Amino acid sequence: MTATVDREHLLTSVEMAHFVSHGAIALEGVVPEEMNERAIDVLDAGIPGHPYSTPLDTAFPRGTFVRELLDLPVVAGAVQSLVGPDPVIDHHAVHVRPPRGGEAQNMHADAIFDTRTDAFDAQLMYYPREVTLEQGGTLSVPGTHLRRTNESGIGRYQNLAGQTRLTCPAGTIVLLHHGIWHGGRRNDSDVARYMFKIRFNPTVRQLRLWNTDDIDDPGVLRELTTSFGWSRAPEARLELVNRAKLWRTLTGDQLFDIDNYLTREQLRPQLVAPGATDVRLGSNATAAGWGL
Numbered sequence: 001m002t003a004t005v006d007r008e009h010l011l012t013s014v015e016m017a018h019f020v021s022h023g024a025i026a027l028e029g030v031v032p033e034e035m036n037e038r039a040i041d042v043l044d045a046g047i048p049g050h051p052y053s054t055p056l057d058t059a060f061p062r063g064t065f066v067r068e069l070l071d072l073p074v075v076a077g078a079v080q081s082l083v084g085p086d087p088v089i090d091h092h093a094v095h096v097r098p099p100r101g102g103e104a105q106n107m108h109a110d111a112i113f114d115t116r117t118d119a120f121d122a123q124l125m126y127y128p129r130e131v132t133l134e135q136g137g138t139l140s141v142p143g144t145h146l147r148r149t150n151e152s153g154i155g156r157y158q159n160l161a162g163q164t165r166l167t168c169p170a171g172t173i174v175l176l177h178h179g180i181w182h183g184g185r186r187n188d189s190d191v192a193r194y195m196f197k198i199r200f201n202p203t204v205r206q207l208r209l210w211n212t213d214d215i216d217d218p219g220v221l222r223e224l225t226t227s228f229g230w231s232r233a234p235e236a237r238l239e240l241v242n243r244a245k246l247w248r249t250l251t252g253d254q255l256f257d258i259d260n261y262l263t264r265e266q267l268r269p270q271l272v273a274p275g276a277t278d279v280r281l282g283s284n285a286t287a288a289g290w291g292l
């Protein structure tokens with residue numbers, strides 16, 4: 001679907017680095033108002049489900065509202081930057097919080113403990129209406145996506161330092177790394193809160209899928225080293241390592257590092273020092289050297 005996205009609509013390297021450190025990127029108010037108005041009826045009517053891994057063309061053919069949404073250049077460019085052209089649909093869901101309705105959802109990461117470090121799924125969240133603090137908004141904890149957890153194993157945490165509650169203008173799209181810790185909040189307003197979610201699985205290696213023209217911009221490292229309230233130094237170094245690993249995967253640059261942490265971890269010299277012998281070879285030199 002997104003194979004024809006113009007380069008100008010792809011994410012930049014600085015934006016990708018933001019996604020790698022935060023686990024999310026928000027595109028505020030990018031959906032035209034005319035579409036946001038149509039969206040309410042579409043979401044109220046429901047959007048039929050599809051089996052896991054349905055091709056996008058099958059799940060959302062041209063002419064449907066969702067396809068129109070995904071074909072907006074800014075949306076298509078962001079999705080392609082994260083998961084590449086022609087992703088498949090893991091699942092999708094319409095979430096409506098009625099006025100004065102719902103309870104705060106336990107903090108969780110979607111799905112199960114996910115051990116992948118060389119790939120990720122992207123979750124798109126579309127908010128057709130303005131989301132105010134009173135309406136609750138989706139709670140998420142930036143930077144947690146690389147701290148693996150098993151679904152609701154973190155449910156006992158009600159609040160974490162550095163968490164954010166999404167408030168946004170109508171027509172906002174948020175793209176999340178699948179591992180981010182989050183939870184829906186109560187709606188304490190008189191207006192229903194609408195959100196439409198799609199989870200995309202990549203079908204290509206997630207290698208340099210964005211506009212890499214600014215790959216050497218100092219803003220890349222600035223974004224990658226962002227710190228959050230829940231993870232202060234020295235423990236925050238774990239996140240720097242995890243982000244450096246992901247940045248290596250995404251760029252293909254196996255020498256990339258932050259403060260030399262990965263370089264230290266991989267320090268396993270194979271050169272045998274002069275005069276050293278290998279006892280496994282049982283060489284005469286070894287026996288002689290050990291005085292046997």
Ligand SMILES: [Fe+2]
Pocket residue numbers: 108109110182183
């Ligand atoms: Fe969730």
